[in-house]
Amino acid sequence: MSLEKGQIKKVFSDAEAAQHEWNVLTLLQLRGVTVPEVLDLRENVLYLQYCPGPLLLDRVLELEEKNSAEGLSGLCAELADWFNQFYQAVPGHIRGDVNFRNFIVGVSGITGIDFETLPIGQKETDMGNLLSYYATYSPAFTTQRTEGAVIMFNAFSEKITLDKSKVLKEMRFAFKHMERRRKCFDVKRAEGWLRGFEKEV
Numbered sequence: 646m647s648l649e650k651g652q653i654k655k656v657f658s659d660a661e662a663a664q665h666e667w668n669v670l671t672l673l674q675l676r677g678v679t680v681p682e683v684l685d686l687r688e689n690v691l692y693l694q695y696c697p698g699p700l701l702l703d704r705v706l707e708l709e710e711k712n713s714a715e716g717l718s719g720l721c722a723e724l725a726d727w728f729n730q731f732y733q734a735v736p737g738h739i740r741g742d743v744n745f746r747n748f749i750v751g752v753s754g755i756t757g758i759d760f761e762t763l764p765i766g767q768k769e770t771d772m773g774n775l776l777s778y779y780a781t782y783s784p785a786f787t788t789q790r791t792e793g794a795v796i797m798f799n800a801f802s803e804k805i806t807l808d809k810s811k812v813l814k815e816m817r818f819a820f821k822h823m824e825r826r827r828k829c830f831d832v833k834r835a836e837g838w839l840r841g842f843e844k845e846v
Contacts, residue, residue: 773815
């Protein structure tokens with residue numbers, strides 16, 4: 646992915662993958678979800694609107710550094726609004742890849758980027774994965790992360806109906822998956838952090 650003449654140029658492994666993301670982005674945009682505008686498709690290359698602003702991860706870390714619970718609460722409310730809009734636009738589907746680098750925090754709100762898949766699933770899977778990613782970004786599993794995760798969960802619960810027990814189950818599953826994929830992942834520390842989080846929600 647690169648910036649070229651004020652547009653994002655995204656090169657795919659094949660034309661079918663590029664066409665798929667074109668279709669997903671076009672559908673979401675038509676249904677009112679904030680995503681980059683699709684400008685052109687040339688075989689396996691997709692051209693998208695450039696969306697200025699920091700990545701969600703960078704903005705979250707900035708707010709943590711400032712110890713701004715109020716700022717984080719507002720940001721999480723914006724993120725919950727985006728997800729609520731998304732779920733209403735494509736019922737039965739989930740975001741899937743909820744990496745904090747797949748969202749841009751712009752002046753007018755949050756924009757979702759990178760839609761190579763549009764899986765079918767439960768909202769609790771997205772929520773569980775969001776919280777798990779958040780917990781593990783460096784510095785991982787801190788008390789501040791527990792407080793932030795509670796803020797995030799509460800912000801989403803105000804907008805979206807969620808089964809807390811399912812969210813916690815998805816978080817456990819996500820941590821187990823991380824243990825298999827990451828050589829230095831401390832699953833016992835993750836489980837201890839999760840027990841502390843569970844007491845707060």
